[in-house]
Amino acid sequence: MHPTEQAILTAVQQAENILVITHVGPDGDALGSITAMGVALRQLGKKATLLCDDGLPERFNYLPMARQVQPPNEKRLTSYDLLIAVDCGDETRMGQSFATLPTAVPTIINIDHHVTNTYFGDIQLVVPEAVSATEILYDLFRAMGVTITTDLAMCLLTGVVTDTLGFRTVGVTAKTLRIASELVDAGADLPLITTRGLSSHPYSTAQLWQLGLNNMRLEDGLIWTKINNTQREAIGYNNTSTGGLVNFLGNVNQAAISAVLLEMDDGTVRVGFRCNPPYSVSELALNLGGGGHPLAAGCSLDGPLDKAEALVVAMGKETIRQQQSGFSED
Ligand SMILES: [Mn+2]
Structure with a gap:
Protein backbone atom coordinates (compact mmCIF):
# COMPACT_ATOMS: atom_id res chain seq x y z
CA MET A 1 0.00 0.00 0.00
CA HIS A 2 1.17 3.53 -0.81
CA PRO A 3 2.20 5.48 2.36
CA ASN A 17 -17.08 10.32 14.12
CA ILE A 18 -16.06 11.30 10.62
CA LEU A 19 -17.21 14.34 8.66
CA VAL A 20 -17.14 14.24 4.87
CA ILE A 21 -17.56 17.47 2.89
CA THR A 22 -17.72 18.13 -0.84
CA HIS A 23 -17.82 21.37 -2.79
CA VAL A 24 -20.51 24.02 -3.04
CA GLY A 25 -22.67 23.78 -6.17
CA PRO A 26 -21.98 20.03 -6.31
CA ASP A 27 -21.64 18.17 -9.61
CA GLY A 28 -21.87 14.42 -10.22
CA ASP A 29 -18.28 13.80 -9.15
CA ALA A 30 -18.73 15.77 -5.93
CA LEU A 31 -21.90 13.82 -5.08
CA GLY A 32 -20.53 10.48 -6.27
CA SER A 33 -17.44 11.06 -4.11
CA ILE A 34 -19.22 12.10 -0.94
CA THR A 35 -21.74 9.23 -1.11
CA ALA A 36 -18.99 6.74 -2.02
CA MET A 37 -17.02 7.82 1.03
CA GLY A 38 -20.17 7.54 3.16
CA VAL A 39 -20.88 3.99 1.93
CA ALA A 40 -17.24 2.94 2.40
CA LEU A 41 -17.03 4.38 5.93
CA ARG A 42 -20.26 2.66 6.88
CA GLN A 43 -18.83 -0.61 5.55
CA LEU A 44 -15.81 -0.02 7.81
CA GLY A 45 -18.14 0.42 10.79
CA LYS A 46 -17.68 4.20 11.13
CA LYS A 47 -20.23 6.96 11.72
CA ALA A 48 -20.17 9.45 8.87
CA THR A 49 -21.85 12.84 8.46
CA LEU A 50 -22.08 14.01 4.84
CA LEU A 51 -22.25 17.78 4.28
CA CYS A 52 -22.64 19.88 1.17
CA ASP A 53 -23.78 23.51 1.32
CA ASP A 54 -26.22 23.13 -1.57
CA GLY A 55 -27.55 19.65 -0.77
CA LEU A 56 -28.15 17.08 -3.49
CA PRO A 57 -30.07 17.94 -6.69
CA GLU A 58 -33.04 15.64 -7.32
CA ARG A 59 -31.61 14.00 -10.44
CA PHE A 60 -28.92 12.42 -8.24
CA ASN A 61 -31.41 10.94 -5.77
CA TYR A 62 -30.66 7.43 -7.08
CA LEU A 63 -27.31 7.54 -5.25
CA PRO A 64 -27.12 5.48 -2.05
CA MET A 65 -27.12 7.74 1.02
CA ALA A 66 -28.44 10.60 -1.16
CA ARG A 67 -30.75 11.75 1.64
CA GLN A 68 -27.86 11.95 4.08
CA VAL A 69 -26.14 14.63 1.95
CA GLN A 70 -27.31 17.83 3.61
CA PRO A 71 -26.34 21.45 4.19
CA PRO A 72 -25.01 22.18 7.71
CA ASN A 73 -27.92 21.66 10.12
CA GLU A 74 -28.79 20.50 13.62
CA LYS A 75 -27.85 16.91 12.75
CA ARG A 76 -24.25 18.03 12.70
CA LEU A 77 -22.24 17.09 15.77
CA THR A 78 -20.31 19.67 17.75
CA SER A 79 -17.02 17.90 17.19
CA TYR A 80 -15.52 15.37 14.80
CA ASP A 81 -12.29 13.34 14.97
CA LEU A 82 -11.64 13.43 11.26
CA LEU A 83 -12.64 15.52 8.24
CA ILE A 84 -12.39 14.14 4.72
CA ALA A 85 -12.73 16.71 1.91
CA VAL A 86 -13.52 15.20 -1.49
CA ASP A 87 -13.28 16.95 -4.88
CA CYS A 88 -12.34 20.30 -3.24
CA GLY A 89 -9.40 22.26 -4.66
CA ASP A 90 -9.14 24.49 -1.59
CA GLU A 91 -10.78 24.97 1.81
CA THR A 92 -13.17 27.70 0.65
CA ARG A 93 -14.78 25.25 -1.80
CA MET A 94 -16.23 23.48 1.25
CA GLY A 95 -18.25 26.64 1.91
CA GLN A 96 -20.21 27.10 5.14
CA SER A 97 -20.05 23.36 5.82
CA PHE A 98 -16.43 23.95 6.80
CA ALA A 99 -16.38 27.66 7.67
CA THR A 100 -19.06 27.35 10.38
CA LEU A 101 -17.69 24.25 12.14
CA PRO A 102 -18.02 24.97 15.89
CA THR A 103 -14.69 23.29 16.71
CA ALA A 104 -11.63 22.63 14.59
CA VAL A 105 -11.27 19.04 13.37
CA PRO A 106 -7.87 17.64 14.46
CA THR A 107 -7.12 15.83 11.20
CA ILE A 108 -8.09 16.81 7.67
CA ILE A 109 -7.72 14.51 4.65
CA ASN A 110 -7.76 16.18 1.23
CA ILE A 111 -8.72 13.85 -1.65
CA ASP A 112 -8.90 15.65 -4.98
CA HIS A 113 -7.91 15.79 -8.64
CA HIS A 114 -7.93 19.55 -9.36
CA VAL A 115 -4.62 20.76 -10.82
CA THR A 116 -5.05 23.95 -8.76
CA ASN A 117 -5.32 22.06 -5.43
CA THR A 118 -3.67 24.03 -2.62
CA TYR A 119 -2.59 20.88 -0.73
CA PHE A 120 -4.54 22.00 2.35
CA GLY A 121 -5.04 19.60 5.24
CA ASP A 122 -2.84 17.05 6.99
CA ILE A 123 -2.98 14.15 4.54
CA GLN A 124 -3.20 14.93 0.83
CA LEU A 125 -4.21 12.41 -1.82
CA VAL A 126 -4.16 14.75 -4.81
CA VAL A 127 -3.93 13.12 -8.26
CA PRO A 128 -4.34 15.70 -11.04
CA GLU A 129 -4.15 12.99 -13.74
CA ALA A 130 -7.28 11.33 -12.37
CA VAL A 131 -10.37 12.08 -14.48
CA SER A 132 -12.54 12.27 -11.38
CA ALA A 133 -12.21 12.24 -7.63
CA THR A 134 -14.05 8.92 -7.67
CA GLU A 135 -11.28 7.41 -9.84
CA ILE A 136 -8.89 8.20 -6.95
CA LEU A 137 -11.39 6.75 -4.46
CA TYR A 138 -11.63 3.52 -6.47
CA ASP A 139 -7.88 2.92 -6.09
CA LEU A 140 -7.96 4.02 -2.44
CA PHE A 141 -10.84 1.71 -1.54
CA ARG A 142 -9.17 -1.23 -3.26
CA ALA A 143 -5.98 -0.55 -1.28
CA MET A 144 -7.98 -0.22 1.96
CA GLY A 145 -9.73 -3.56 1.41
CA VAL A 146 -13.18 -2.01 0.94
CA THR A 147 -15.53 -4.30 -1.03
CA ILE A 148 -16.82 -2.65 -4.20
CA THR A 149 -20.53 -3.35 -3.73
CA THR A 150 -23.20 -2.37 -6.25
CA ASP A 151 -23.99 0.70 -4.12
CA LEU A 152 -20.38 1.77 -4.08
CA ALA A 153 -20.03 1.10 -7.81
CA MET A 154 -23.02 3.37 -8.53
CA CYS A 155 -21.38 6.24 -6.62
CA LEU A 156 -17.95 5.77 -8.16
CA LEU A 157 -19.18 5.40 -11.74
CA THR A 158 -21.34 8.53 -11.35
CA GLY A 159 -18.20 10.60 -10.75
CA VAL A 160 -16.31 9.01 -13.64
CA VAL A 161 -19.18 9.40 -16.13
CA THR A 162 -20.09 12.99 -15.21
CA ASP A 163 -16.59 14.48 -14.94
CA THR A 164 -15.60 12.88 -18.30
CA LEU A 165 -18.91 13.92 -19.93
CA GLY A 166 -19.43 10.25 -20.79
CA PHE A 167 -15.80 9.22 -21.44
CA ARG A 168 -15.27 12.10 -23.89
CA THR A 169 -12.61 14.27 -22.18
CA VAL A 170 -8.86 14.26 -22.90
CA GLY A 171 -7.88 12.71 -19.56
CA VAL A 172 -9.74 9.45 -20.23
CA THR A 173 -7.31 6.54 -20.40
CA ALA A 174 -7.51 2.79 -20.81
CA LYS A 175 -7.33 2.66 -17.01
CA THR A 176 -10.46 4.82 -16.75
CA LEU A 177 -12.29 2.39 -19.00
CA ARG A 178 -10.99 -0.62 -17.05
CA ILE A 179 -12.25 0.92 -13.80
CA ALA A 180 -15.60 1.69 -15.43
CA SER A 181 -15.90 -1.89 -16.64
CA GLU A 182 -15.06 -3.19 -13.13
CA LEU A 183 -17.81 -0.94 -11.76
CA VAL A 184 -20.32 -2.20 -14.33
CA ASP A 185 -19.29 -5.76 -13.41
CA ALA A 186 -20.02 -4.84 -9.79
CA GLY A 187 -23.55 -3.90 -10.82
CA ALA A 188 -23.41 -0.18 -11.63
CA ASP A 189 -26.15 0.90 -14.05
CA LEU A 190 -24.32 2.86 -16.77
CA PRO A 191 -27.40 3.92 -18.82
CA LEU A 192 -29.14 5.21 -15.68
CA ILE A 193 -26.05 7.13 -14.59
CA THR A 194 -25.57 8.62 -18.07
CA THR A 195 -29.20 9.71 -18.29
CA ARG A 196 -29.49 11.15 -14.80
CA GLY A 197 -25.93 12.47 -14.57
CA LEU A 198 -25.56 14.00 -18.02
CA SER A 199 -28.69 14.14 -20.14
CA SER A 200 -31.72 14.96 -18.03
CA HIS A 201 -32.35 18.48 -16.79
CA PRO A 202 -35.25 20.61 -15.57
CA TYR A 203 -37.06 23.17 -17.73
CA SER A 204 -35.29 25.95 -15.82
CA THR A 205 -31.99 24.76 -17.32
CA ALA A 206 -33.44 25.03 -20.84
CA GLN A 207 -34.62 28.55 -19.90
CA LEU A 208 -31.15 29.40 -18.64
CA TRP A 209 -29.75 28.35 -22.03
CA GLN A 210 -32.40 30.48 -23.74
CA LEU A 211 -31.33 33.56 -21.76
CA GLY A 212 -27.64 32.78 -22.12
CA LEU A 213 -27.78 32.15 -25.87
CA ASN A 214 -29.73 35.38 -26.36
CA ASN A 215 -26.95 37.39 -24.68
CA MET A 216 -24.03 35.46 -26.17
CA ARG A 217 -21.09 37.33 -27.70
CA LEU A 218 -17.96 36.22 -29.57
CA GLU A 219 -14.88 38.48 -29.78
CA ASP A 220 -11.21 37.63 -30.34
CA GLY A 221 -11.77 33.94 -29.64
CA LEU A 222 -13.67 34.52 -26.40
CA ILE A 223 -17.30 33.45 -26.36
CA TRP A 224 -19.28 34.50 -23.31
CA THR A 225 -22.65 35.29 -21.89
CA LYS A 226 -24.18 36.49 -18.63
CA ILE A 227 -27.41 35.97 -16.73
CA ASN A 228 -28.36 38.58 -14.14
CA ASN A 229 -30.03 37.93 -10.82
CA THR A 230 -33.48 39.14 -11.92
CA GLN A 231 -33.45 36.84 -14.96
CA ARG A 232 -32.18 33.93 -12.90
CA GLU A 233 -34.82 34.36 -10.21
CA ALA A 234 -37.59 34.76 -12.78
CA ILE A 235 -36.92 31.23 -14.09
CA GLY A 236 -36.27 29.78 -10.62
CA TYR A 237 -32.74 28.66 -11.48
CA ASN A 238 -31.06 28.16 -8.11
CA ASN A 239 -27.87 26.44 -9.13
CA THR A 240 -24.35 27.85 -9.21
CA SER A 241 -23.38 25.70 -12.22
CA THR A 242 -24.18 26.72 -15.78
CA GLY A 243 -26.24 23.62 -16.57
CA GLY A 244 -23.92 22.58 -19.40
CA LEU A 245 -24.16 25.93 -21.22
CA VAL A 246 -20.48 26.73 -20.79
CA ASN A 247 -19.57 23.33 -22.34
CA PHE A 248 -21.86 23.99 -25.29
CA LEU A 249 -20.30 27.42 -25.90
CA GLY A 250 -16.78 26.03 -25.45
CA ASN A 251 -17.33 23.73 -28.43
CA VAL A 252 -18.17 26.54 -30.85
CA ASN A 253 -15.50 26.16 -33.56
CA GLN A 254 -14.59 29.84 -33.66
CA ALA A 255 -14.08 30.06 -29.89
CA ALA A 256 -10.87 29.39 -27.95
CA ILE A 257 -12.34 29.91 -24.47
CA SER A 258 -15.93 30.13 -23.24
CA ALA A 259 -17.25 31.84 -20.12
CA VAL A 260 -20.69 31.97 -18.51
CA LEU A 261 -21.39 34.52 -15.76
CA LEU A 262 -24.23 33.87 -13.36
CA GLU A 263 -25.24 36.56 -10.87
CA MET A 264 -26.32 35.09 -7.52
CA ASP A 265 -28.74 36.63 -5.02
CA ASP A 266 -25.92 37.74 -2.68
CA GLY A 267 -24.52 39.86 -5.53
CA THR A 268 -21.55 37.59 -6.25
CA VAL A 269 -20.98 36.32 -9.78
CA ARG A 270 -20.23 32.65 -10.47
CA VAL A 271 -18.12 32.16 -13.57
CA GLY A 272 -17.60 28.89 -15.48
CA PHE A 273 -14.77 28.56 -18.03
CA ARG A 274 -14.20 25.89 -20.69
CA CYS A 275 -11.79 25.41 -23.58
CA ASN A 276 -10.33 22.73 -25.79
CA PRO A 277 -6.63 21.78 -26.15
CA PRO A 278 -4.15 23.35 -26.59
CA TYR A 279 -5.79 26.14 -24.57
CA SER A 280 -6.02 26.04 -20.78
CA VAL A 281 -8.31 27.90 -18.38
CA SER A 282 -6.98 26.74 -14.99
CA GLU A 283 -4.49 29.65 -14.74
CA LEU A 284 -7.16 32.16 -15.77
CA ALA A 285 -9.50 30.88 -13.06
CA LEU A 286 -6.69 30.83 -10.51
CA ASN A 287 -5.77 34.45 -11.34
CA LEU A 288 -9.40 35.37 -10.67
CA GLY A 289 -9.37 33.67 -7.26
CA GLY A 290 -10.87 30.36 -8.40
CA GLY A 291 -9.45 27.11 -9.70
CA GLY A 292 -10.13 23.92 -11.58
CA HIS A 293 -8.78 21.81 -14.42
CA PRO A 294 -6.92 22.87 -17.60
CA LEU A 295 -10.08 22.47 -19.72
CA ALA A 296 -12.77 23.24 -17.12
CA ALA A 297 -12.44 25.78 -14.33
CA GLY A 298 -14.35 28.47 -12.51
CA CYS A 299 -14.31 31.27 -9.98
CA SER A 300 -16.57 33.50 -7.93
CA LEU A 301 -16.25 37.28 -8.35
CA ASP A 302 -17.66 40.27 -6.53
CA GLY A 303 -20.42 42.17 -8.31
CA PRO A 304 -21.78 44.17 -9.90
CA LEU A 305 -22.26 41.88 -12.89
CA ASP A 306 -21.06 44.41 -15.48
CA LYS A 307 -17.80 44.95 -13.59
CA ALA A 308 -17.24 41.18 -13.29
CA GLU A 309 -18.00 40.81 -17.00
CA ALA A 310 -15.48 43.50 -17.96
CA LEU A 311 -12.81 41.73 -15.89
CA VAL A 312 -13.57 38.29 -17.33
CA VAL A 313 -13.61 39.60 -20.90
CA ALA A 314 -10.33 41.52 -20.52
CA MET A 315 -8.52 38.65 -18.81
CA GLY A 316 -10.08 36.01 -21.04
CA LYS A 317 -8.93 37.78 -24.19
CA GLU A 318 -5.48 38.37 -22.70
CA THR A 319 -5.20 34.65 -21.84
CA ILE A 320 -6.07 33.72 -25.42
CA ARG A 321 -3.48 36.20 -26.81
CA GLN A 322 -0.75 34.92 -24.50
CA GLN A 323 -1.47 31.26 -25.15
CA GLN A 324 -1.63 31.80 -28.92
CA SER A 325 1.78 33.47 -28.92
CA GLY A 326 3.08 30.49 -26.93
CA PHE A 327 1.78 28.03 -29.56
CA SER A 328 3.45 29.91 -32.42
CA GLU A 329 6.84 29.74 -30.64
CA ASP A 330 6.70 25.95 -30.42
MN1 LIG B 1 -14.33 16.36 -9.90
Whole structure:
Protein backbone atom coordinates (compact mmCIF):
# COMPACT_ATOMS: atom_id res chain seq x y z
CA MET A 1 0.00 0.00 0.00
CA HIS A 2 1.17 3.53 -0.81
CA PRO A 3 2.20 5.48 2.36
CA THR A 4 -0.56 8.07 1.78
CA GLU A 5 -3.17 5.32 1.47
CA GLN A 6 -1.79 3.73 4.64
CA ALA A 7 -2.00 7.09 6.44
CA ILE A 8 -5.63 7.49 5.37
CA LEU A 9 -6.50 3.95 6.48
CA THR A 10 -4.86 4.56 9.87
CA ALA A 11 -6.65 7.90 10.33
CA VAL A 12 -10.00 6.31 9.48
CA GLN A 13 -9.38 3.34 11.79
CA GLN A 14 -8.54 5.66 14.68
CA ALA A 15 -11.58 7.91 14.14
CA GLU A 16 -15.05 7.45 15.56
CA ASN A 17 -17.08 10.32 14.12
CA ILE A 18 -16.06 11.30 10.62
CA LEU A 19 -17.21 14.34 8.66
CA VAL A 20 -17.14 14.24 4.87
CA ILE A 21 -17.56 17.47 2.89
CA THR A 22 -17.72 18.13 -0.84
CA HIS A 23 -17.82 21.37 -2.79
CA VAL A 24 -20.51 24.02 -3.04
CA GLY A 25 -22.67 23.78 -6.17
CA PRO A 26 -21.98 20.03 -6.31
CA ASP A 27 -21.64 18.17 -9.61
CA GLY A 28 -21.87 14.42 -10.22
CA ASP A 29 -18.28 13.80 -9.15
CA ALA A 30 -18.73 15.77 -5.93
CA LEU A 31 -21.90 13.82 -5.08
CA GLY A 32 -20.53 10.48 -6.27
CA SER A 33 -17.44 11.06 -4.11
CA ILE A 34 -19.22 12.10 -0.94
CA THR A 35 -21.74 9.23 -1.11
CA ALA A 36 -18.99 6.74 -2.02
CA MET A 37 -17.02 7.82 1.03
CA GLY A 38 -20.17 7.54 3.16
CA VAL A 39 -20.88 3.99 1.93
CA ALA A 40 -17.24 2.94 2.40
CA LEU A 41 -17.03 4.38 5.93
CA ARG A 42 -20.26 2.66 6.88
CA GLN A 43 -18.83 -0.61 5.55
CA LEU A 44 -15.81 -0.02 7.81
CA GLY A 45 -18.14 0.42 10.79
CA LYS A 46 -17.68 4.20 11.13
CA LYS A 47 -20.23 6.96 11.72
CA ALA A 48 -20.17 9.45 8.87
CA THR A 49 -21.85 12.84 8.46
CA LEU A 50 -22.08 14.01 4.84
CA LEU A 51 -22.25 17.78 4.28
CA CYS A 52 -22.64 19.88 1.17
CA ASP A 53 -23.78 23.51 1.32
CA ASP A 54 -26.22 23.13 -1.57
CA GLY A 55 -27.55 19.65 -0.77
CA LEU A 56 -28.15 17.08 -3.49
CA PRO A 57 -30.07 17.94 -6.69
CA GLU A 58 -33.04 15.64 -7.32
CA ARG A 59 -31.61 14.00 -10.44
CA PHE A 60 -28.92 12.42 -8.24
CA ASN A 61 -31.41 10.94 -5.77
CA TYR A 62 -30.66 7.43 -7.08
CA LEU A 63 -27.31 7.54 -5.25
CA PRO A 64 -27.12 5.48 -2.05
CA MET A 65 -27.12 7.74 1.02
CA ALA A 66 -28.44 10.60 -1.16
CA ARG A 67 -30.75 11.75 1.64
CA GLN A 68 -27.86 11.95 4.08
CA VAL A 69 -26.14 14.63 1.95
CA GLN A 70 -27.31 17.83 3.61
CA PRO A 71 -26.34 21.45 4.19
CA PRO A 72 -25.01 22.18 7.71
CA ASN A 73 -27.92 21.66 10.12
CA GLU A 74 -28.79 20.50 13.62
CA LYS A 75 -27.85 16.91 12.75
CA ARG A 76 -24.25 18.03 12.70
CA LEU A 77 -22.24 17.09 15.77
CA THR A 78 -20.31 19.67 17.75
CA SER A 79 -17.02 17.90 17.19
CA TYR A 80 -15.52 15.37 14.80
CA ASP A 81 -12.29 13.34 14.97
CA LEU A 82 -11.64 13.43 11.26
CA LEU A 83 -12.64 15.52 8.24
CA ILE A 84 -12.39 14.14 4.72
CA ALA A 85 -12.73 16.71 1.91
CA VAL A 86 -13.52 15.20 -1.49
CA ASP A 87 -13.28 16.95 -4.88
CA CYS A 88 -12.34 20.30 -3.24
CA GLY A 89 -9.40 22.26 -4.66
CA ASP A 90 -9.14 24.49 -1.59
CA GLU A 91 -10.78 24.97 1.81
CA THR A 92 -13.17 27.70 0.65
CA ARG A 93 -14.78 25.25 -1.80
CA MET A 94 -16.23 23.48 1.25
CA GLY A 95 -18.25 26.64 1.91
CA GLN A 96 -20.21 27.10 5.14
CA SER A 97 -20.05 23.36 5.82
CA PHE A 98 -16.43 23.95 6.80
CA ALA A 99 -16.38 27.66 7.67
CA THR A 100 -19.06 27.35 10.38
CA LEU A 101 -17.69 24.25 12.14
CA PRO A 102 -18.02 24.97 15.89
CA THR A 103 -14.69 23.29 16.71
CA ALA A 104 -11.63 22.63 14.59
CA VAL A 105 -11.27 19.04 13.37
CA PRO A 106 -7.87 17.64 14.46
CA THR A 107 -7.12 15.83 11.20
CA ILE A 108 -8.09 16.81 7.67
CA ILE A 109 -7.72 14.51 4.65
CA ASN A 110 -7.76 16.18 1.23
CA ILE A 111 -8.72 13.85 -1.65
CA ASP A 112 -8.90 15.65 -4.98
CA HIS A 113 -7.91 15.79 -8.64
CA HIS A 114 -7.93 19.55 -9.36
CA VAL A 115 -4.62 20.76 -10.82
CA THR A 116 -5.05 23.95 -8.76
CA ASN A 117 -5.32 22.06 -5.43
CA THR A 118 -3.67 24.03 -2.62
CA TYR A 119 -2.59 20.88 -0.73
CA PHE A 120 -4.54 22.00 2.35
CA GLY A 121 -5.04 19.60 5.24
CA ASP A 122 -2.84 17.05 6.99
CA ILE A 123 -2.98 14.15 4.54
CA GLN A 124 -3.20 14.93 0.83
CA LEU A 125 -4.21 12.41 -1.82
CA VAL A 126 -4.16 14.75 -4.81
CA VAL A 127 -3.93 13.12 -8.26
CA PRO A 128 -4.34 15.70 -11.04
CA GLU A 129 -4.15 12.99 -13.74
CA ALA A 130 -7.28 11.33 -12.37
CA VAL A 131 -10.37 12.08 -14.48
CA SER A 132 -12.54 12.27 -11.38
CA ALA A 133 -12.21 12.24 -7.63
CA THR A 134 -14.05 8.92 -7.67
CA GLU A 135 -11.28 7.41 -9.84
CA ILE A 136 -8.89 8.20 -6.95
CA LEU A 137 -11.39 6.75 -4.46
CA TYR A 138 -11.63 3.52 -6.47
CA ASP A 139 -7.88 2.92 -6.09
CA LEU A 140 -7.96 4.02 -2.44
CA PHE A 141 -10.84 1.71 -1.54
CA ARG A 142 -9.17 -1.23 -3.26
CA ALA A 143 -5.98 -0.55 -1.28
CA MET A 144 -7.98 -0.22 1.96
CA GLY A 145 -9.73 -3.56 1.41
CA VAL A 146 -13.18 -2.01 0.94
CA THR A 147 -15.53 -4.30 -1.03
CA ILE A 148 -16.82 -2.65 -4.20
CA THR A 149 -20.53 -3.35 -3.73
CA THR A 150 -23.20 -2.37 -6.25
CA ASP A 151 -23.99 0.70 -4.12
CA LEU A 152 -20.38 1.77 -4.08
CA ALA A 153 -20.03 1.10 -7.81
CA MET A 154 -23.02 3.37 -8.53
CA CYS A 155 -21.38 6.24 -6.62
CA LEU A 156 -17.95 5.77 -8.16
CA LEU A 157 -19.18 5.40 -11.74
CA THR A 158 -21.34 8.53 -11.35
CA GLY A 159 -18.20 10.60 -10.75
CA VAL A 160 -16.31 9.01 -13.64
CA VAL A 161 -19.18 9.40 -16.13
CA THR A 162 -20.09 12.99 -15.21
CA ASP A 163 -16.59 14.48 -14.94
CA THR A 164 -15.60 12.88 -18.30
CA LEU A 165 -18.91 13.92 -19.93
CA GLY A 166 -19.43 10.25 -20.79
CA PHE A 167 -15.80 9.22 -21.44
CA ARG A 168 -15.27 12.10 -23.89
CA THR A 169 -12.61 14.27 -22.18
CA VAL A 170 -8.86 14.26 -22.90
CA GLY A 171 -7.88 12.71 -19.56
CA VAL A 172 -9.74 9.45 -20.23
CA THR A 173 -7.31 6.54 -20.40
CA ALA A 174 -7.51 2.79 -20.81
CA LYS A 175 -7.33 2.66 -17.01
CA THR A 176 -10.46 4.82 -16.75
CA LEU A 177 -12.29 2.39 -19.00
CA ARG A 178 -10.99 -0.62 -17.05
CA ILE A 179 -12.25 0.92 -13.80
CA ALA A 180 -15.60 1.69 -15.43
CA SER A 181 -15.90 -1.89 -16.64
CA GLU A 182 -15.06 -3.19 -13.13
CA LEU A 183 -17.81 -0.94 -11.76
CA VAL A 184 -20.32 -2.20 -14.33
CA ASP A 185 -19.29 -5.76 -13.41
CA ALA A 186 -20.02 -4.84 -9.79
CA GLY A 187 -23.55 -3.90 -10.82
CA ALA A 188 -23.41 -0.18 -11.63
CA ASP A 189 -26.15 0.90 -14.05
CA LEU A 190 -24.32 2.86 -16.77
CA PRO A 191 -27.40 3.92 -18.82
CA LEU A 192 -29.14 5.21 -15.68
CA ILE A 193 -26.05 7.13 -14.59
CA THR A 194 -25.57 8.62 -18.07
CA THR A 195 -29.20 9.71 -18.29
CA ARG A 196 -29.49 11.15 -14.80
CA GLY A 197 -25.93 12.47 -14.57
CA LEU A 198 -25.56 14.00 -18.02
CA SER A 199 -28.69 14.14 -20.14
CA SER A 200 -31.72 14.96 -18.03
CA HIS A 201 -32.35 18.48 -16.79
CA PRO A 202 -35.25 20.61 -15.57
CA TYR A 203 -37.06 23.17 -17.73
CA SER A 204 -35.29 25.95 -15.82
CA THR A 205 -31.99 24.76 -17.32
CA ALA A 206 -33.44 25.03 -20.84
CA GLN A 207 -34.62 28.55 -19.90
CA LEU A 208 -31.15 29.40 -18.64
CA TRP A 209 -29.75 28.35 -22.03
CA GLN A 210 -32.40 30.48 -23.74
CA LEU A 211 -31.33 33.56 -21.76
CA GLY A 212 -27.64 32.78 -22.12
CA LEU A 213 -27.78 32.15 -25.87
CA ASN A 214 -29.73 35.38 -26.36
CA ASN A 215 -26.95 37.39 -24.68
CA MET A 216 -24.03 35.46 -26.17
CA ARG A 217 -21.09 37.33 -27.70
CA LEU A 218 -17.96 36.22 -29.57
CA GLU A 219 -14.88 38.48 -29.78
CA ASP A 220 -11.21 37.63 -30.34
CA GLY A 221 -11.77 33.94 -29.64
CA LEU A 222 -13.67 34.52 -26.40
CA ILE A 223 -17.30 33.45 -26.36
CA TRP A 224 -19.28 34.50 -23.31
CA THR A 225 -22.65 35.29 -21.89
CA LYS A 226 -24.18 36.49 -18.63
CA ILE A 227 -27.41 35.97 -16.73
CA ASN A 228 -28.36 38.58 -14.14
CA ASN A 229 -30.03 37.93 -10.82
CA THR A 230 -33.48 39.14 -11.92
CA GLN A 231 -33.45 36.84 -14.96
CA ARG A 232 -32.18 33.93 -12.90
CA GLU A 233 -34.82 34.36 -10.21
CA ALA A 234 -37.59 34.76 -12.78
CA ILE A 235 -36.92 31.23 -14.09
CA GLY A 236 -36.27 29.78 -10.62
CA TYR A 237 -32.74 28.66 -11.48
CA ASN A 238 -31.06 28.16 -8.11
CA ASN A 239 -27.87 26.44 -9.13
CA THR A 240 -24.35 27.85 -9.21
CA SER A 241 -23.38 25.70 -12.22
CA THR A 242 -24.18 26.72 -15.78
CA GLY A 243 -26.24 23.62 -16.57
CA GLY A 244 -23.92 22.58 -19.40
CA LEU A 245 -24.16 25.93 -21.22
CA VAL A 246 -20.48 26.73 -20.79
CA ASN A 247 -19.57 23.33 -22.34
CA PHE A 248 -21.86 23.99 -25.29
CA LEU A 249 -20.30 27.42 -25.90
CA GLY A 250 -16.78 26.03 -25.45
CA ASN A 251 -17.33 23.73 -28.43
CA VAL A 252 -18.17 26.54 -30.85
CA ASN A 253 -15.50 26.16 -33.56
CA GLN A 254 -14.59 29.84 -33.66
CA ALA A 255 -14.08 30.06 -29.89
CA ALA A 256 -10.87 29.39 -27.95
CA ILE A 257 -12.34 29.91 -24.47
CA SER A 258 -15.93 30.13 -23.24
CA ALA A 259 -17.25 31.84 -20.12
CA VAL A 260 -20.69 31.97 -18.51
CA LEU A 261 -21.39 34.52 -15.76
CA LEU A 262 -24.23 33.87 -13.36
CA GLU A 263 -25.24 36.56 -10.87
CA MET A 264 -26.32 35.09 -7.52
CA ASP A 265 -28.74 36.63 -5.02
CA ASP A 266 -25.92 37.74 -2.68
CA GLY A 267 -24.52 39.86 -5.53
CA THR A 268 -21.55 37.59 -6.25
CA VAL A 269 -20.98 36.32 -9.78
CA ARG A 270 -20.23 32.65 -10.47
CA VAL A 271 -18.12 32.16 -13.57
CA GLY A 272 -17.60 28.89 -15.48
CA PHE A 273 -14.77 28.56 -18.03
CA ARG A 274 -14.20 25.89 -20.69
CA CYS A 275 -11.79 25.41 -23.58
CA ASN A 276 -10.33 22.73 -25.79
CA PRO A 277 -6.63 21.78 -26.15
CA PRO A 278 -4.15 23.35 -26.59
CA TYR A 279 -5.79 26.14 -24.57
CA SER A 280 -6.02 26.04 -20.78
CA VAL A 281 -8.31 27.90 -18.38
CA SER A 282 -6.98 26.74 -14.99
CA GLU A 283 -4.49 29.65 -14.74
CA LEU A 284 -7.16 32.16 -15.77
CA ALA A 285 -9.50 30.88 -13.06
CA LEU A 286 -6.69 30.83 -10.51
CA ASN A 287 -5.77 34.45 -11.34
CA LEU A 288 -9.40 35.37 -10.67
CA GLY A 289 -9.37 33.67 -7.26
CA GLY A 290 -10.87 30.36 -8.40
CA GLY A 291 -9.45 27.11 -9.70
CA GLY A 292 -10.13 23.92 -11.58
CA HIS A 293 -8.78 21.81 -14.42
CA PRO A 294 -6.92 22.87 -17.60
CA LEU A 295 -10.08 22.47 -19.72
CA ALA A 296 -12.77 23.24 -17.12
CA ALA A 297 -12.44 25.78 -14.33
CA GLY A 298 -14.35 28.47 -12.51
CA CYS A 299 -14.31 31.27 -9.98
CA SER A 300 -16.57 33.50 -7.93
CA LEU A 301 -16.25 37.28 -8.35
CA ASP A 302 -17.66 40.27 -6.53
CA GLY A 303 -20.42 42.17 -8.31
CA PRO A 304 -21.78 44.17 -9.90
CA LEU A 305 -22.26 41.88 -12.89
CA ASP A 306 -21.06 44.41 -15.48
CA LYS A 307 -17.80 44.95 -13.59
CA ALA A 308 -17.24 41.18 -13.29
CA GLU A 309 -18.00 40.81 -17.00
CA ALA A 310 -15.48 43.50 -17.96
CA LEU A 311 -12.81 41.73 -15.89
CA VAL A 312 -13.57 38.29 -17.33
CA VAL A 313 -13.61 39.60 -20.90
CA ALA A 314 -10.33 41.52 -20.52
CA MET A 315 -8.52 38.65 -18.81
CA GLY A 316 -10.08 36.01 -21.04
CA LYS A 317 -8.93 37.78 -24.19
CA GLU A 318 -5.48 38.37 -22.70
CA THR A 319 -5.20 34.65 -21.84
CA ILE A 320 -6.07 33.72 -25.42
CA ARG A 321 -3.48 36.20 -26.81
CA GLN A 322 -0.75 34.92 -24.50
CA GLN A 323 -1.47 31.26 -25.15
CA GLN A 324 -1.63 31.80 -28.92
CA SER A 325 1.78 33.47 -28.92
CA GLY A 326 3.08 30.49 -26.93
CA PHE A 327 1.78 28.03 -29.56
CA SER A 328 3.45 29.91 -32.42
CA GLU A 329 6.84 29.74 -30.64
CA ASP A 330 6.70 25.95 -30.42
MN1 LIG B 1 -14.33 16.36 -9.90
